[in-house]
Amino acid sequence: MxxxxxxxxxxxxADPTRRAMVERLGRGPASVSDLAEPFAISLPGVVQHLKILESAGLVRSEKAGRVRTCRLEPQVLGLAEQWINDRRHDWERRLDCLGDYLDTLGDPP
Amino acid sequence: MxxxxxxxxxxxxADPTRRAMVERLGRGPASVSDLAEPFAISLPGVVQHLKILESAGLVRSEKAGRVRTCRLEPQVLGLAEQWINDRRHDWERRLDCLGDYLDTLGDPP
DNA sequence: CTGATACTTAAGTAAGAACTTAAGTAATGG
DNA sequence: CCATTACTTAAGTTCTTACTTAAGTATCAG
Known part of the structure; x- marks a missing residue:
């Protein structure tokens, strides 16, 4: 699939380590070692998380010399935000309609 | 953990079936069978998805007679949206600072 | 009462996720 | 050069997820 x-x-x-990495990158670019520093997991573990963030399009990275520099890529974040926003709007619109309907009941001709 | x-x-x-269920519930309450109807999976499969949505606090359900009615619970959706929003704001603020810095370079006294 | 309807519970499986350790490679600083 | 530093690759383990089928238990309609 x-x-x-x-x-x-x-x-x-969905993963707290990855969210923390995104939070870090929101404050500016970072090397893989920088990203790894706050966590108790091995470096390959961090790199695996990074790959997941990259293939989701949330992060981009490029290597210069022996240092890989990672940065946040905000578009996909916007896509996710938009989806949630749309759901909430659907929900709010429904409450409005319900309100209108209840108004008609309480407001006879 | x-x-x-x-x-x-x-x-x-993160699951497309569950997102579709949330989309459906955004348009109004639904029974378990209603929720299951669009999907090619078994009813217990749907109920498992529903449990995940409920324990995430995204959906609430109550049973009347033999029908369980499910509704969207928008607060947690708002929490997720807020987190994303915060990250984007961090990122945008950084670009602003960079812009200011670049302005000072191009704008000598 | 009886047979459908609307779930519910239980149990099993196959694939995926989140790590790990061990052993690389490839730049750099001294 | 040569030892660090900064990753990279490979492979293995364990836990979780997304299903499945089979066999329940309450309702409700006639």
Whole structure:
């Protein structure tokens, strides 16, 4: 099953380590070692998380010399935000309609 | 590892079947059978998805007679949206600072 | 009462996720 | 050069997830 952009984005954000990495990258670019520093896990573990973030399109990285520099890529974050926003709007619109309906009941001709 | 509210929310939203269920519930309450109808999976499969949505706090359900009615619970959706929003704001603020810095370079006294 | 309907419970399986350790390679600083 | 530093690759383990089928238990309609 080829996962959609939203599948990959939400899946990537579901892990606390990966969310912390995204939080770090929100404050500016970082090397792999920088990203790894706050965590108690091995470096290959961090790199695996990074790969998941990259294949979700949330992060981009490039290597210069022996240092790989990672940066946040905000578009996909926007896509996820938009999906949630749409759901909430659906829900709010429904409450409005219900309100209108209740108004008609309490407001006879 | 006890998962946080955001872990549970993003994990729940990472599955396309569950997102479709949330989309459906955004348009109004539904029974378990209603929710199951669009999908090619078994009813117990649907109920398992529903449990995940409920324990993430995204959906609430109650049983009347033999029918369980499910509704969207928008607060946790708001929590997830807020987290994403915060990351984007961090990122945008950084670009602003960079812009200011570049302005000072191009604007000598 | 009886047979459908609407779930519910239990148990099993196959694939995926999140690590690990061990052993690389490839730049750099001295 | 040569030892660090900064990753990279490979492979193995364990836990979780997303299903499945089979066999329940309450309702409700006639």
């Amino acid at each position: 080829t996962a959609s952009a939203l599948d990959l984005a939400f899946q990537a954000l | 006890t998962a946080s509210a955001l872990d549970l929310a993003f994990q729940a939203l």
